[in-house]
Amino acid sequence: MKTAFHPKPVFFILLLPVLLLINRSCELPATGFEDEETALYYFKNETAVPPPPDSTIRIMTWNIRFGIGRGPWFGDACGYKVIYKPDKIIANLSAIAGCINSVKPDILLLQEVDINSSRSGYVDELRWILDHTDFNYAVYGSQWKAQFIPSDGLGRMDEANAILSRWPVEDAQRIQLALRQDQDRLTRYFYERCCMVKAKISIPGFQPLYAVNIHASAFATDDTKHQHIVAFENELAQIAGAGHWFVAGGDLNTLPPGSDSTDYCMKDMCPGESYHQPGDDPQHKEGSNYTPESLWLSGLYEAFNSAVPPDDYKPNQARYFTHTTRPGHTWDRTLDYLFSNNRWRRGTAVVHQDFLSESDHAPLSADYVLVKK
Numbered sequence: 001m002k003t004a005f006h007p008k009p010v011f012f013i014l015l016l017p018v019l020l021l022i023n024r025s026c027e028l029p030a031t032g033f034e035d036e037e038t039a040l041y042y043f044k045n046e047t048a049v050p051p052p053p054d055s056t057i058r059i060m061t062w063n064i065r066f067g068i069g070r071g072p073w074f075g076d077a078c079g080y081k082v083i084y085k086p087d088k089i090i091a092n093l094s095a096i097a098g099c100i101n102s103v104k105p106d107i108l109l110l111q112e113v114d115i116n117s118s119r120s121g122y123v124d125e126l127r128w129i130l131d132h133t134d135f136n137y138a139v140y141g142s143q144w145k146a147q148f149i150p151s152d153g154l155g156r157m158d159e160a161n162a163i164l165s166r167w168p169v170e171d172a173q174r175i176q177l178a179l180r181q182d183q184d185r186l187t188r189y190f191y192e193r194c195c196m197v198k199a200k201i202s203i204p205g206f207q208p209l210y211a212v213n214i215h216a217s218a219f220a221t222d223d224t225k226h227q228h229i230v231a232f233e234n235e236l237a238q239i240a241g242a243g244h245w246f247v248a249g250g251d252l253n254t255l256p257p258g259s260d261s262t263d264y265c266m267k268d269m270c271p272g273e274s275y276h277q278p279g280d281d282p283q284h285k286e287g288s289n290y291t292p293e294s295l296w297l298s299g300l301y302e303a304f305n306s307a308v309p310p311d312d313y314k315p316n317q318a319r320y321f322t323h324t325t326r327p328g329h330t331w332d333r334t335l336d337y338l339f340s341n342n343r344w345r346r347g348t349a350v351v352h353q354d355f356l357s358e359s360d361h362a363p364l365s366a367d368y369v370l371v372k373k
Helices: 011-024 086-103 125-131 185-190 224-241 298-303 310-320
Strands: 036-038 040-043 056-063 107-114 137-149 155-165 169-176 195-201 209-215 245-251 336-340 364-369
Touching: 040 125, 040 169, 056 086, 056 209, 056 245, 056 336, 086 125, 107 125, 107 209, 107 245, 125 137, 125 155, 137 169, 137 195, 155 169, 155 195, 155 209, 195 224, 209 224, 224 245, 224 298, 336 364
Parallel strands: 056 107, 209 245
Antiparallel strands: 036 169, 040 137, 056 364, 107 155, 137 155, 169 195, 195 209, 245 336
């Protein structure tokens, strides 16, 4: 899930720091993006030759909540804190890297990775994870980037979606998704700009493999999230239509078709909030009522292979829960996915629900069947 962001309504208090920044800097306060542009590359200083795969590789997706674990944060889970110190972030990243190393994925899709953000002590989290795991290469596209966000002390922000790989990565692209239209212009200017990251991975002895990572909108009250899911489906269809193979996934911020529970407003409600009562406006908490979205993922399931097929999910839903908004609680819904136009090895999909303290999402991994040259 993504963080809520509601700037303070006092216009001049917000605007003054912005004007000062524009006057002193060549950069705009918040960063806009082209529809498609080259993603940014990282390389390990000393790459290690990975063992040659036999017939499968392991794919994992994980929203790491910008390295703050299950700690309180003002934007979600009824939290209050805004800024974390570097030592706390490094401690959480160490735990995250330990989890990654225990699963041993070959390709990793990460969401909510801070590159240079004041809220996470300016730690380059992608570089840290790359240097403390078995990956040799990484690419990322920024999803929320600003020199200075004049609200709640957020300050500098650079949050990204990233793809990490044992093998060389090329043709990496950042693909812009639709912006929310249910916000005023000032809020939208400083808000996240959701994106996909796509890259081609070369694995010796096998057909090239595209990896696609997405983090869809969480709190939009219009059709923005649906547009993101449709764009994701269309991008995968284009890759498959060109005769290529892909693995794709991320945090889609909606539930699988056939989910037993679809309205989490009361579970997610913070002290002082009210929902589902006469006169409540809004009637539902942003990002907590998935009922209108019950069929939004149907096209993905029909067109491609899910690492967790509906026949596995529906009778065992709690086994595949990946998220909760409530600190100290276990997982209560599924928001994270892996898809491909080729096969997953049956029975290998695992939601690592024992990783309870590293993030408000549990990672999902599965073994993908490679296609020989």
